Amino acid sequence: MEMPGALRGVAFFSFVQVSCLAYGQSSITLYGIIDTGVEYYNHAAGGGSFVGVPTLTGEVPSEWGLTGSEDLGGGNKAFFKLENGFAPGTGGFDYGGRLFGRAANVGLETAYGSLTLGRQLNMTAYSLLNADVIGPSIHSLYVFDNYLPNARSDNAIGYMGKFAGLTIGATYSFGRDAAGPAGPSATNCPGQVPGDFLACKQYTALIAYDSSSFGAAVSYDQMRGNEGASAPLTSSDYTDTRSVVDGYFKLTSLKVGGGWIHRSLSAGVASTLYNLYFLGLSYVPIASLVIDAQVAKYIQLRVTSSTGLVARASYFLSKNTSVYSSVGYMINGRNGSTSVAAGGTVEPGAEQVGVMLGVRHAF
Template structure:
């Protein structure tokens, strides 16, 4: 009888395991982008010009990652993503040298939305995703604010739900940036300090609507500083806030997008306000060729203003490989010091020309 009992237990366990394996379908995918170029710009800080390979981004940042999902049944899924950002010119890691500096999260997903925990892309990025036709390129509106293409939050909880064209999203970070000062927008503000609730906290929110022909989005992003963090957010009471309102519409072969970004930095003597406006279009005369153009206007009232003009052409050699060329021209006001190229330098008040040509492969 004991032997029969053991045999029945073994059979039952095997059936349960087989049932579990059949019920729980899982998948893991490897993906990535390798994008690099050669760039030139004049009037670099200290005089002269620069020629070389961009270190932060080409037309888009280079990355590779792993993403996976497991079907839990009843319309529920477990998901994860690990995403690395790297510099093709050197092979080094971007995002403060982190192995998975772009994203690293685990979460749950169903018809009511997606809940994630980890290092997350926050709602500032999603607000700009459709309206900004140029994106995180070397020549782009992001030269005015290095945080915008790096809008990510450490130690965060995130939610996003999509309901008949409406998107609702939010993130809350207990400590927004555990990376040291190396890299763009890294601020050495890990937070999670006992007895200091505000230290390095951050929250972002998004409301958007997208149809087949147009879309609009609005987001709000507020972060706190802490003692020991990079200036100017060196106090938990100091805050840095960004509001974005933008939109786009599409026609056959044409897309037009534009918007407004407002930043309010409250940090004692370093406090500042700016407004950034952008308007751009993409025209694709044939399936394998696309032209982009955008104008960006930066205004810091009573201090300076700058205007950035960008034009770009993409030729798609295949679904995976693209060659491109980009031209940027920065018109700085008398006190302006915004470079035409991401990660570049410029003489104060100078007009600056930048050109770039590169290749991108997606896998």
């Protein structure tokens, strides 16, 4: 007997619903970190000392986000990520005032790797994740180059493939930074300009290997400027290139990481070269206590050099809540002007001490 049209429609609809249940399993996660405290540093620009709430970061930047994935069957997944960075002291948005300045992307994951579209971390950020034991903290190697903790790209296509211990990744941005007017996380370079294909382009690449006891990474990052963008990249002919080589090894309760960062800025009279070396260790004497220390050396040949030292102790009150103390010391060369604290100021050539006491809660 032939099935009536209405029944055929119901049967088809039921089949689609069952298929969605079988292959369309999805999940969404809300997460975040709130990290702040009180910081102090001496020899601020103009004289005197600073005491107050940090404007940029604590032990780690504060953030909240949504991430989700859907099982497409056959080992394939669709995913998305929306991540906001904010300042706990004021409640304002970081990253140029963007609602989702840390990430806003969607992608597909297969056995051959993942493809991501939208604002995303680029390979410079990934290359530093394991070797830099301090990370984007108030006292860190990132005070020497404020692009490093903001290594994200707008309007980007990204690929990441993991094969056993080997990771291969790359990003290509049609316009690396659409927010403005001031950097480093808002440099007013949206690109995608008709007639100027090079305007605000950026590409990054990564090769890394990680095992249970050691790892290493190499990355390359080149960005271009455009007319109207923040200095010094005010022309699409200008380039800013960074290379990272780093590695780490782990013992039972000790991790040691170090590396080299090279920057070559080609921007007319603002052109410059620098090398930044770092070596750090992380020690866990008991499960609830983590002690970190790191030294970083910044060298701008025939111009200046600076040395930064930091020691940090973090005590976990619970799985999600910790208190910490961070002490930094900056030794500037004669023409050096690197502050010991992220977002801080310093009198040129001065040595500087910075201290922060803070609390971090993750959810």
